[in-house]
Amino acid sequence: MTSSHAQPTRIALGPEVDDLLADAVVRGGGQVVDLADAEALVWAGDDPARFPAELPESIRWVQLHSAGVEHWFDAGVIRRHPDLLWTSAAGAFSATVAEHAFTLLLAGVRALPEHLAATTWRQREFFAKVGTLRGARVAIIGAGGIGRAMIPMLTAVGAVVIAVNRSGRPVPGADEVVTADRVDEVFGRVDHVVVAAPATADTRHLVGAPQLAKLGPRSWVINVARGPLVDTDAVVDALRDKQIGGVGLDVTDPEPLPDGHPLWTLPNAIVTPHDSNPPSVRAGAFADHVGENVRRFVAGEDLVARIDPEAGY
Missing domain, CATH: 3.40.50.720 (NAD(P)-binding Rossmann-like Domain)
Incomplete structure (x- = not known):
């Protein structure tokens, strides 16, 4: 998975650019770029309906924000791009x-x-x-x-x-x-x-x-x-x-x-109202998770929380 050129690995952020995640990408050895120019996409949204219907052919890896990904399967997002490497936030929280x-x-x-x-x-x-x-x-x-x-x-x-x-x-x-x-x-x-x-x-x-x-x-x-x-x-x-x-x-x-x-x-x-992972700690934990997976992607190592499209999680 290591990039063949000397430039930093190109990572897009969506649906918006978040400063905390941008810093994590840079710490991991990546560079934040527009989606059209990216090799990977870190998607911080939780609504599958907002995910891009089509991705550039250059995209090889997508990092999702949620630990549970059943709704991404239900929406057909992961199955729509079966050849990509997908990771969840499992373990981040x-x-x-x-x-x-x-x-x-x-x-x-x-x-x-x-x-x-x-x-x-x-x-x-x-x-x-x-x-x-x-x-x-x-x-x-x-x-x-x-x-x-x-x-x-x-x-x-x-x-x-x-x-x-x-x-x-x-x-x-x-x-x-x-x-x-x-x-x-x-x-x-x-x-x-x-x-x-x-x-x-x-x-x-x-x-x-x-x-x-x-x-x-x-x-x-x-x-x-x-x-x-x-x-x-x-x-x-x-x-x-x-x-x-x-x-x-x-x-x-x-x-x-x-x-x-x-x-x-x-x-x-x-x-308790599904608050075991409160917003006060979620953002920082996800940024750490992203930074580690970007580092691994750049180095060609196995990524954390890889999703198995066949198993459904």
Whole structure:
């Protein structure tokens, strides 16, 4: 992928030129140019409808702004240019999302939602509700960037981590790795589940009634991936029946979660409005991601967060 000439690798920015991204391109060894003259395109927009219908033949690589790219596939953008190298922002925001997931899980296990709602001293009752992550078995389904960033947080408090990924390759810090085709086996073996997998046709309702039935009455399910990976109706039923301990959801199905939905009022549900990756940290994290991928592109190295058009993510 290394440019054959001595000039800096030509990178276009869209839909507008952003100074933070322009600096990142230069740091990575590139030069910001117009799209017509570019070898690569960094697209900071989230709306596929604004993406150029046609790209110059000189473009060899496109960097997208989002970590989840299902809407880019749904819109046909990636499939319209199958010969290009595409990368997502997967991993760019891993640290903050992992921090959020860990917070949701720890808050649930320590019964913080009920503590916060309490208006009287209920010590004896809470003695039976408050748990610990020390010695707990936690499954991370989709042990990519977010999962890998979360593992040190879990192991620091003494949790045992089972990582689920497609390849079965070892995951640093995980006590065990299970391949994705065996994910259903995991639910009966763990105390808590964190969902951080990509959204595809195969992962829709990855956590549904059959999986929830294998968990215990103190188990918490955390979803920081995409709403459709968890069957919302099944979760509501499981919470009402006290089949599981609770859920922590930064993403929901439907999203936004409508006013009046049962998840807003169930005491063992924590819902945050998809803000695990707030704007206050997003811009800088994406710029760092762009700078590293530009450096790799210039050097002819493998890029971070490469999208597989066949797999759909």
